[in-house]
Amino acid sequence: MRIHADRERCIGSGTCVLTLPAVFTQDDEDGLVLVTDDTPGAEHRASVDQAVLACPVSAISVEHGDPR
């Protein structure tokens, strides 16, 4: 899977970081999302889906399929 986070949409709520800190973090400067691992392993799939659903502004998208 491949993750994309739209920093234009992000409002810095931090929900994704709380849900999956192995993949998401927040920029020290502006508080907006940064993806630290945009091709996480399949073991993170459920948490990624949860983060996508939990984002209040739908800034996170994920393509499932060939991981790399």
Ligand code: SF4
């Ligand atoms: S949950 Fe959405 S709005 Fe909140 S930090 Fe993550 S990407 Fe940004």
